[in-house]
Amino acid sequence: MSTTVTPPPKKVNRIGLEVLSYKGAKTTLCAGCGHNAISERIIECFYELGVQPWNVAKFSGIGCSSKSPAYFLGLSHGFNGVHGRMPSIATGAMLANRTVLGIGVTGDGDTASIGLGQFMHLLRRNLPFIYIIEDNGVYGLTKGQFSATADLGSKLKTGVINDLPPFDCCALALRCGATFVARSFSGDKKQLQAILKTAIAHNGLSVIDVISPCTTFNDHEGSTKSYSYIKEHDEILNELDFVPFYEDISVEIDEGEVKEVELHDGSKLRIKKLGRDYDPSNKFDALKAMDEAEKKGEVLTGVFYVDTKKPNFMEMLNLQDAPLATLPESKVRPPKDVLDQVMEELR
Amino acid sequence: MSTTVTPPPKKVNRIGLEVLSYKGAKTTLCAGCGHNAISERIIECFYELGVQPWNVAKFSGIGCSSKSPAYFLGLSHGFNGVHGRMPSIATGAMLANRTVLGIGVTGDGDTASIGLGQFMHLLRRNLPFIYIIEDNGVYGLTKGQFSATADLGSKLKTGVINDLPPFDCCALALRCGATFVARSFSGDKKQLQAILKTAIAHNGLSVIDVISPCTTFNDHEGSTKSYSYIKEHDEILNELDFVPFYEDISVEIDEGEVKEVELHDGSKLRIKKLGRDYDPSNKFDALKAMDEAEKKGEVLTGVFYVDTKKPNFMEMLNLQDAPLATLPESKVRPPKDVLDQVMEELR
Amino acid sequence: MSTIEVSAASPRSGEFQQPVVNDFSIQVATVNGSGSQTANSVLMRAIFQMGIPVSGKNMFPSNIQGLPTWFTIRTSKYGYIGRKKEIDFLVAMNPETAREDVMKLDAGSAVVYDEPLKLDALRSDLHFYPVPFDKLVGPVCPEAKLRKLVRNMIYDGIVANLLSIDMEEVHKALLKQFGKKKAKAAELNWGACQAGYDYAAKTFSKTDPYRVERMNATAGKIIIEGNTAAALGCVFAGVTVVTWYPITPSSSLVESMIGYLKRFRIDKETGKATYAVVQAEDELSAIGMVLGAAWAGARSVTSTSGPGISLMAEFVGLGYYAEIPAVIFDVQRVGPSTGLPTRTAQGDIISTALLSHGDTKHPLLFPQSPEECFSMAIEAFDLAEHFQTPVFVMVDLDLGMNNWMADPFQYPSKPIQRGKVLTAADLERLGGFARYKDVDGDGVGYRTLAGTNHPQAAYFTRGSGHNEKAQYTEREDDYVNNMDRLTHKFETMRAHVPKPVIDYNPKANVGFVAFGTSHYAVEESRDQLKAEYGIETSYLRLKAYPFTQDLLDFIRRHDRVYVVEQNRDAQMLGLMRLEYSAGEIAKLRSMRYYGGLPLDARTVTDDIVRQEGK
Amino acid sequence: MSTIEVSAASPRSGEFQQPVVNDFSIQVATVNGSGSQTANSVLMRAIFQMGIPVSGKNMFPSNIQGLPTWFTIRTSKYGYIGRKKEIDFLVAMNPETAREDVMKLDAGSAVVYDEPLKLDALRSDLHFYPVPFDKLVGPVCPEAKLRKLVRNMIYDGIVANLLSIDMEEVHKALLKQFGKKKAKAAELNWGACQAGYDYAAKTFSKTDPYRVERMNATAGKIIIEGNTAAALGCVFAGVTVVTWYPITPSSSLVESMIGYLKRFRIDKETGKATYAVVQAEDELSAIGMVLGAAWAGARSVTSTSGPGISLMAEFVGLGYYAEIPAVIFDVQRVGPSTGLPTRTAQGDIISTALLSHGDTKHPLLFPQSPEECFSMAIEAFDLAEHFQTPVFVMVDLDLGMNNWMADPFQYPSKPIQRGKVLTAADLERLGGFARYKDVDGDGVGYRTLAGTNHPQAAYFTRGSGHNEKAQYTEREDDYVNNMDRLTHKFETMRAHVPKPVIDYNPKANVGFVAFGTSHYAVEESRDQLKAEYGIETSYLRLKAYPFTQDLLDFIRRHDRVYVVEQNRDAQMLGLMRLEYSAGEIAKLRSMRYYGGLPLDARTVTDDIVRQEGK
Ligand SMILES: Cc1ncc(C[n+]2csc(CCOP(=O)(O)OP(=O)(O)O)c2C)c(N)n1
Ligand SMILES: Cc1ncc(C[n+]2csc(CCOP(=O)(O)OP(=O)(O)O)c2C)c(N)n1
Ligand code: SF4
Ligand code: SF4
Ligand SMILES: [Mg+2]
Ligand SMILES: [Mg+2]
Numbered sequence A, B: 001m002s003t004t005v006t007p008p009p010k011k012v013n014r015i016g017l018e019v020l021s022y023k024g025a026k027t028t029l030c031a032g033c034g035h036n037a038i039s040e041r042i043i044e045c046f047y048e049l050g051v052q053p054w055n056v057a058k059f060s061g062i063g064c065s066s067k068s069p070a071y072f073l074g075l076s077h078g079f080n081g082v083h084g085r086m087p088s089i090a091t092g093a094m095l096a097n098r099t100v101l102g103i104g105v106t107g108d109g110d111t112a113s114i115g116l117g118q119f120m121h122l123l124r125r126n127l128p129f130i131y132i133i134e135d136n137g138v139y140g141l142t143k144g145q146f147s148a149t150a151d152l153g154s155k156l157k158t159g160v161i162n163d164l165p166p167f168d169c170c171a172l173a174l175r176c177g178a179t180f181v182a183r184s185f186s187g188d189k190k191q192l193q194a195i196l197k198t199a200i201a202h203n204g205l206s207v208i209d210v211i212s213p214c215t216t217f218n219d220h221e222g223s224t225k226s227y228s229y230i231k232e233h234d235e236i237l238n239e240l241d242f243v244p245f246y247e248d249i250s251v252e253i254d255e256g257e258v259k260e261v262e263l264h265d266g267s268k269l270r271i272k273k274l275g276r277d278y279d280p281s282n283k284f285d286a287l288k289a290m291d292e293a294e295k296k297g298e299v300l301t302g303v304f305y306v307d308t309k310k311p312n313f314m315e316m317l318n319l320q321d322a323p324l325a326t327l328p329e330s331k332v333r334p335p336k337d338v339l340d341q342v343m344e345e346l347r
Numbered sequence C, D: 001m002s003t004i005e006v007s008a009a010s011p012r013s014g015e016f017q018q019p020v021v022n023d024f025s026i027q028v029a030t031v032n033g034s035g036s037q038t039a040n041s042v043l044m045r046a047i048f049q050m051g052i053p054v055s056g057k058n059m060f061p062s063n064i065q066g067l068p069t070w071f072t073i074r075t076s077k078y079g080y081i082g083r084k085k086e087i088d089f090l091v092a093m094n095p096e097t098a099r100e101d102v103m104k105l106d107a108g109s110a111v112v113y114d115e116p117l118k119l120d121a122l123r124s125d126l127h128f129y130p131v132p133f134d135k136l137v138g139p140v141c142p143e144a145k146l147r148k149l150v151r152n153m154i155y156d157g158i159v160a161n162l163l164s165i166d167m168e169e170v171h172k173a174l175l176k177q178f179g180k181k182k183a184k185a186a187e188l189n190w191g192a193c194q195a196g197y198d199y200a201a202k203t204f205s206k207t208d209p210y211r212v213e214r215m216n217a218t219a220g221k222i223i224i225e226g227n228t229a230a231a232l233g234c235v236f237a238g239v240t241v242v243t244w245y246p247i248t249p250s251s252s253l254v255e256s257m258i259g260y261l262k263r264f265r266i267d268k269e270t271g272k273a274t275y276a277v278v279q280a281e282d283e284l285s286a287i288g289m290v291l292g293a294a295w296a297g298a299r300s301v302t303s304t305s306g307p308g309i310s311l312m313a314e315f316v317g318l319g320y321y322a323e324i325p326a327v328i329f330d331v332q333r334v335g336p337s338t339g340l341p342t343r344t345a346q347g348d349i350i351s352t353a354l355l356s357h358g359d360t361k362h363p364l365l366f367p368q369s370p371e372e373c374f375s376m377a378i379e380a381f382d383l384a385e386h387f388q389t390p391v392f393v394m395v396d397l398d399l400g401m402n403n404w405m406a407d408p409f410q411y412p413s414k415p416i417q418r419g420k421v422l423t424a425a426d427l428e429r430l431g432g433f434a435r436y437k438d439v440d441g442d443g444v445g446y447r448t449l450a451g452t453n454h455p456q457a458a459y460f461t462r463g464s465g466h467n468e469k470a471q472y473t474e475r476e477d478d479y480v481n482n483m484d485r486l487t488h489k490f491e492t493m494r495a496h497v498p499k500p501v502i503d504y505n506p507k508a509n510v511g512f513v514a515f516g517t518s519h520y521a522v523e524e525s526r527d528q529l530k531a532e533y534g535i536e537t538s539y540l541r542l543k544a545y546p547f548t549q550d551l552l553d554f555i556r557r558h559d560r561v562y563v564v565e566q567n568r569d570a571q572m573l574g575l576m577r578l579e580y581s582a583g584e585i586a587k588l589r590s591m592r593y594y595g596g597l598p599l600d601a602r603t604v605t606d607d608i609v610r611q612e613g614k
Helices: A034-049 A064-071 A086-096 A108-113 A116-125 A169-176 A189-201 A227-233 A283-296 A336-345 B034-049 B064-071 B086-096 B108-113 B116-125 B169-176 B189-201 B227-233 B283-296 B336-346 C036-049 C095-103 C133-140 C144-162 C167-178 C180-203 C226-236 C251-264 C283-295 C306-311 C313-322 C349-353 C370-387 C397-401 C424-430 C476-493 C518-533 C549-556 C571-579 C582-587 C601-611 D036-049 D095-103 D133-140 D144-162 D167-178 D180-203 D226-236 D251-264 D283-295 D306-311 D313-322 D349-353 D370-387 D397-401 D424-430 D476-493 D518-533 D549-556 D571-579 D601-611
Strands: A056-060 A077-080 A101-107 A129-135 A180-185 A205-211 A234-236 A238-243 A258-262 A268-273 A299-306 B056-060 B077-080 B101-107 B129-135 B180-185 B205-211 B234-236 B238-243 B258-262 B268-273 B299-306 C023-031 C054-059 C068-076 C089-092 C110-114 C127-131 C222-225 C241-244 C276-279 C300-304 C326-334 C340-344 C390-396 C403-406 C460-462 C501-503 C510-515 C537-542 C560-565 C588-592 D023-031 D054-059 D068-076 D089-092 D110-114 D127-131 D222-225 D241-244 D276-279 D300-304 D326-334 D340-344 D390-396 D403-406 D460-462 D501-503 D510-515 D537-542 D560-565 D588-592
Touching (some): A034 A189, A034 A205, A056 A064, A056 A086, A064 A101, A064 A129, A077 A086, A086 A101, A086 A129, A101 A108, A108 A169, A116 A129, A116 A169, A116 A205, A116 B116, A116 C283, A169 A180, A180 A189, A189 A238, B034 B129, B034 B189, B034 B205, B056 B064, B064 B077, B064 B129, B086 B101, B086 B116, B086 B129, B086 D241, B086 D276, B108 B116, B108 B129, B108 B169, B116 B205, B129 B189, B169 B180, B169 B283, B180 B189, B189 B299, B238 B299, B268 B299, B336 D222, B336 D226, C036 C068, C036 C167, C036 C222, C036 C403, C054 C403, C127 C144, C133 C180, C144 C180, C167 C180, C222 C226, C222 C370, C226 C326, C226 C390, C226 C397, C241 C251, C241 C283, C251 C276, C251 C397, C283 C306, C300 C306, C306 C313, C306 C349, C306 D313, C313 C390, C326 C370, C326 C397, C340 C397, C370 C403, C370 C476, C510 C518, C510 C549, C518 C537, C518 C601, C537 C549, C582 C588, C588 C601, D036 D068, D036 D144, D036 D167, D036 D222, D054 D403, D089 D095, D089 D144, D095 D110, D127 D144, D127 D180, D133 D144, D222 D226, D226 D251, D226 D370, D283 D300, D283 D306, D283 D326, D306 D326, D313 D326, D313 D390, D349 D390, D349 D571, D370 D397, D370 D476, D390 D397, D510 D518, D518 D537, D518 D560, D560 D571, D571 D588, D588 D601
Parallel strands (some): A056 A077, A077 C460, B180 B205, B234 B299, C089 C110, C241 C276, C300 C326, C510 C560, D023 D089, D089 D110, D110 D127, D326 D390, D510 D560, D560 D588
Antiparallel strands (some): A258 A268, C023 C068, C501 C537, D054 D068, D222 D403, D501 D537
């Protein structure tokens, strides 16, 4: 269903909206916070792909990261819930209206500490949903305590060293059922854009772990989530190129090194492997790559896994295509004879 | 520190107790429930190793499985907590008295559904503790709904089919920090004994996933946790032989195929690999073995992983050797001059 | 172990006992998992079919198999269907409890028992009917492994004979119980039943006074559990998202709902479900999903019991403050903590009304019958969406899990009420909206649903401080205004919640206030008080919190008002104390029961008489 | 945005204002993350060192950097340290709020402001002191990137000059603030401070009436936050297991505890910790660990705020019913839900007292000062272990996170009380025990700890029904007996909780009841009521729930009793309504404030006057 559209006039996207329609309120996060950069990328991607903002719903838990949905897509409904429980709220909302595009933004504390149980069970369900973890290894909003993604040996400003092994949200996502799994860095504009756009086009659960340094509490010497540390240790797994369904791919480049994944809406993700031999449709390859990176102390970023075939939660539930939220009474209240029949059975 | 003791008289163990001292109240579980068999094994192992019953504490959540601590070790303190939160209760108790041997018994619903978050965070801490999952794939006590360890495609008596991927508690335990990880079957007396004894001797977190069929709600045709299904699909990873510290190993058998692990108290676990080449001190080997079994639809049982070096939670906390619970006032209330000093600083 | 003083006098000897017709209770003592449930249901149904008012109560243990269970069936020509404290006719099948069961009986009661138990040695003032069940079951059930089950059907026959229950009705009930599919099993059991009947006929000369006679008091009625009725209510309320986590005694509510949804809520055209049911990983997730779904416009519900309510505390506070509709069933069991999971209570009243930190208040509905489980389920959804707040329906184990006689349910008379939701067209007309503005003076703002096709539809929902426009704020005035509006909204609700049922007795200066299943004991106790002590009473049955003006008037019109409830701390009375003035409070008295059994009239009567100093 | 009518009259013109000495409030308006905290503390400390009673309150936003923050310093020769509603002396550094900050002032107030803001144009009835901060900071701070911080120290100098604060004291305070390690920074800042002072000296002719004069009212006193005091209390209570999950405004309690534990609780001999601190994954886990640790005999504590309390609901019910000691600090913030995380409230009172489903009741302690945060922490542990139940210490953000003058803390006079714990020796002597037997008639049983070296030490703890021997039971009588004993235990507590502080005024027929930080407003309001309206009042300051007999007596001795609290629903009054008779309830009145700011005397006074109809 990929169609050719004449490129829209300079200042508006293909549905005629300006980038302004995709912005939110002024951020109240710290200057230089990685989270702000991620908000920028989200604004760009939704604008560039021409997603209808009022057909999007934003979700978050509690934290600096979870505040950020207020700072993008101001024309979309937003729900800033309670700490660590965003997955359940989002699941309910998506079930109520499966035609809405859902995006969740949360923190590493929100996801891997208090919210781990809900996160893991969301994974099992492969809910069509974009789940972004703005990962800084600390609780920013409560002033910088370690979260459960803090790396072994990472140091706080206070000198405290983390001696508990971190949860790798990508590894968990991969093992437990997410169908698009990627890691990126708030500072890597191009990579993050390609990943976000793929998530927008994907028809299942996307889990994106974005390393997003906390300039105020975790950007110092000794932190493994500082800008400088990530820049030094960022090991890019693959080069990504997203081609939206409404664009023709003219130039075909050498198939040998590029794997092309066709996504639900006809868009394509073109994955160029760098060095290591790697098949992003193979779970176990992905896990191996992660394990090796872990041993080498690298921060592996890129697309780990994408599966466009696995049935999503809506399909498992054999759910109506029309939103449950607005089904007419005739569809949701059985007629009187049904009640009479049941009563008869109980006599 | 392995010493030779003269074998104790027939009817009592090496600390002079009869097996009766290791029994509990009469079970109220269903006839044939796998959980009862596990209780039997626990009684045997604690008796045979001559563990002091009143130096043991038992913990559980809520469920049929979680009732079982009342049915073994009647001379040990027991704590039957709330649903899914046993790990936190046990952690607190172990911190209060590190000299007590802690054993927890829980169910798959207790651990993998409501309790998943606490379970995962317990893993990170490598608490010296024995964590047993009596795994039947259903909520027994609430009459047989699927739990989060139910296999894809498994069928309930009502005909309902499970379409969500299961959590593999052993795989999670392995990835997230447990230092002794094994799976067994309530029907495999010998294997389960060796594993339990190893856990008793291990000085870190032991996670034992025991497939324990629910005769009343999940032992029918179409269930993947029924006695017959497990018997057919049980794939034994390795043959185990536990040698307590107080026994001499006279016969040395062919080193080639046996790996011997020396445990904290001097006891030894001798692991005889069967067929596949496999090193139980290597995480990634273990994960690979699991993944292969998963693909083949086998239920892999045996010892997956054992690490006797990794520091446990008590060591990370630099904790007193003496129980915190009973430290004298002189150790826990600083003298007056300390208060005066602090007051001075605040003037 | 109770040891009752018993009179030596044997019932057989001389003095003749008046026949007791359609006014006694039968208790069957067995162990759970032994399949006696079927036999008990058949017995109850047969009596029901004879037109005699009947109720059945199952006292079961918190395990799956092998512990003592008691099933009591009460027949009452007066239509009392609460628990009767005294057992008149015992069927003693459980060796473990037989002795205590027998010792508890009043003199003159009857006992059918398994012969080997030799219970007749225990007392001389009872009517004993020994039955050699094992001998009888052999011939009628060749297959040894089925005997454990079939055995039970024998006592149905015995009891039918002794109480002159029509065997035709027993057969009919049995066939209904087993259904078409299990015809063979039905036959086998019918054989056992007859064997029991015949044995009794040829063996016993009836000495006890108890028997039944046909009446016409149950025509057209149904037999149903409260949880099933509530499930049907949700289905006809047009529920679209159902989330749950299993817990006794709530599970059967959702499980029966699933059954009905599968039958009646698959879209004919598309063959797809017009609903989603999710078994969540725990109660925090269940309530989170409900709030998310309701926020996006679904009619969503979850059902749980005390422990689940506690786990929902934080989320329910979010629902209150962010103003999101939700329907939550609390099928109450005995607490605190795990308490007695298979016993009944009304013990979550005040903690649920005030659930969550900060200043919070939630509406509660109190169904008393299956009919109300059905109708209040529907009302709960309308109320929740009208007032954009979580609404709790407070059922209890007795109502939810026991079998009740009921009138067939009325099909909803008015269409579904979705509350103040703005569509794209509305927004076009209005040119925008302010989510938390009190436009209509009722404290309820207008909301929009995610996915509404309009650029001005969006707003940002949060549990933190917000102003009328749903914008983040930390301003003192914004916060106070918002909190005051929430109070006003709660006050507005008083006029919209179901009104109490009131029976004013002009002669009475004593009034009863009760709710839920306490009703049955109170109703009967009022008659006892009048007949035995000449105490006239009025009665107000509460259906909802917040209270309506009616309660205040009722209190004012009486000198003493007894609030009857099944908890230790007089929780409902507490809610009244929180808002009433000293004058009313001075009149309030408390009658509490918290032993875990369904409340019985005698217990109420005795306590009121004590307090009235009679 | 408030728009106050302002008199045209300029303060400079003619009429002379009486000097106002040691009785005014200073407000510094900045943005958070700009480092003004240091400058503000130095200012407060300098005044404190001059012997003048002082209090400081930080009003900060729920983010980390860049939003408006106000710090108010109150000087009061009368020793009032509650919030003063009126601001007398404003330092306007935040362009975003400057206009509104200025418009809110009463006529005659003084304003130091950043010159470019041109605030003097706004009103003509204030004393304006424009300061070119950017010009001044350049010379004293060559390093550009430090200027943002150092800038703040300039206003310290300005203010010191205008209010005649002794620069010696400012210097001393500054050195103390920076400590030895930061000598260079101290020097840099001192330079800026002096620059400010000199600029003011040569530029301004003081026209406002405000200044300070040395007193001798702070000798020997300390300055400390309530959370730090509570932390010290736990350390000296001999806490051994500490669990927590970060949350504002509770985090600093545990964080300062960790600091002290590291300093003072490492065993000299072994070099090992005599404590364990665990940052749990959430509050459910934190309370679970506390209960597990306390069950095994540790003195354990956790600290949280409203949302955490809600999440602990189920576990706290287990603690109540299984009878496990636990100390839980609730540093209250504004709810419901997330509410205003950086604003203060007393809003968790009733939901915490009744926390969890089923019939539950928990003791609460209400510290009012750092001294009581310290002493009540110790009392809380003793109480929890004596009564084997969770005890809540209800702090609030104002007390927990603001700086308070306090008397040095008293070293505990009595040894640690561990409650009824049986040792191996005891068991040997007694030959066993029954965990839940009321041996002493106080409702409190004897317990043993896991690991007690005796074959009879063990018992089985559960949240489900249990008898005296801690055995599983579903018996009606066992359950009722146990619940009644728990009630009796709670009643026994009344004689053991801290008694209220009472000031009886024989002339008064009006009484005040307050608790926690409401105390400061009430104390001052009483003087206002007397001085301005001739209303005499008595005062009872509550320290604990359950209430002691003293409260009842107090109510009885007055015609009207005003319960002052910082929540919307009159929660403490509600707890009184739950247990008192109509006669007492008739006398109870409510004074509530729930705007999130520390309660001030004027607000109380105005409301009481209104209610008294004066
Ligand atoms: C139930 C509950 N507990 C604790 C808190 C306090 N709290 C707010 S945000 C936060 C952690 C945020 O960390 P993260 O999710 O990593 O977000 P970040 O600020 O680092 O972006 C915590 C503990 C809360 N709001 N609710
Ligand atoms: C908070 C809470 N929710 C629900 C329940 C009801 N409940 C009791 S046991 C159980 C599940 C037990 O399943 P599992 O842990 O697998 O144990 P099993 O009975 O299968 O051995 C549930 C849901 C509860 N007790 N507490
Ligand atoms: S504290 Fe850290 S995470 Fe929070 S906004 Fe500032 S930089 Fe970002
Ligand atoms: S229901 Fe299942 S799990 Fe529970 S006791 Fe019976 S067999 Fe065991
Ligand atoms: Mg973070
Ligand atoms: Mg199970």
